[in-house]
Amino acid sequence: MRDQPTEIGLRIAKLRSELRLSRERFGEPLGIKGTKVQDIERGRQKPTADVLAQIQDCYRPNPKWLLEGVGEIFLAPGQEPAEVMEPRAWLYSAKKAVRDPVMQARAGGKLERYKTAERLVAELLDTAELKPNPLLHESLKMLAFEGAKTETLMLLLRGVTEQVRIGETK
Structure with a gap:
């Protein structure tokens, strides 16, 4: 049986591709291995809230794009995630x-x-x-x-x- 990539998994793969990073290099600052990145991208695992927050912290994608597929991949220079999505909707603490x-x-x-x-x-x-x-x-x-x-x-x-x-x- 083939894995069905999830929408968010596909967006994470696109983000990683845009950044021109291997799965290992992408996962390093997130504290996860390349195999876990691959599992998320291919739909074998869903990203946890912590992983999504770490992706936001490390790579600064547009949170609305990351979570919902709406808008541009990256925030505009100087733009903060809270300007795009309510802080309580995001995953910081x-x-x-x-x-x-x-x-x-x-x-x-x-x-x-x-x-x-x-x-x-x-x-x-x-x-x-x-x-x-x-x-x-x-x-x-x-x-x-x-x-x-x-x-x-x-x-x-x-x-x-x-x-x-x-x-x-x-």
Whole structure:
């Protein structure tokens, strides 16, 4: 029996093709293997809400096109997904943003590198005496994980601290 590709599976295949990525390369930042991308494209599996949200985060397709097949494949430069589709209709949450980088590091066999980035950020935050929200904390860890220099992270922290200070005085 042959697989019947789903509409969303076909759109994901088209997006991947437009980006000129192999299934492996497309799935890497999503924390999934190329075989799973193939299964989604061919209709053997449906993409989870998390996978769809990660596709939106990583590749920035038009969410209305991705979910419904309406409009252009990609958002216009400077256009945000919320301008095309209501945010609650999309699949974001702070909890997901905090959880996904660890899952991606595990999937890529880079958990030790992620833990090193985590330690570096913890030391920087102690030095800066700053308690960021979970999303900022995770963002700093991902920057460190991706190889951002300590000086860059400190500069970013100083900017955030200054912004917070300005917000408190208003």
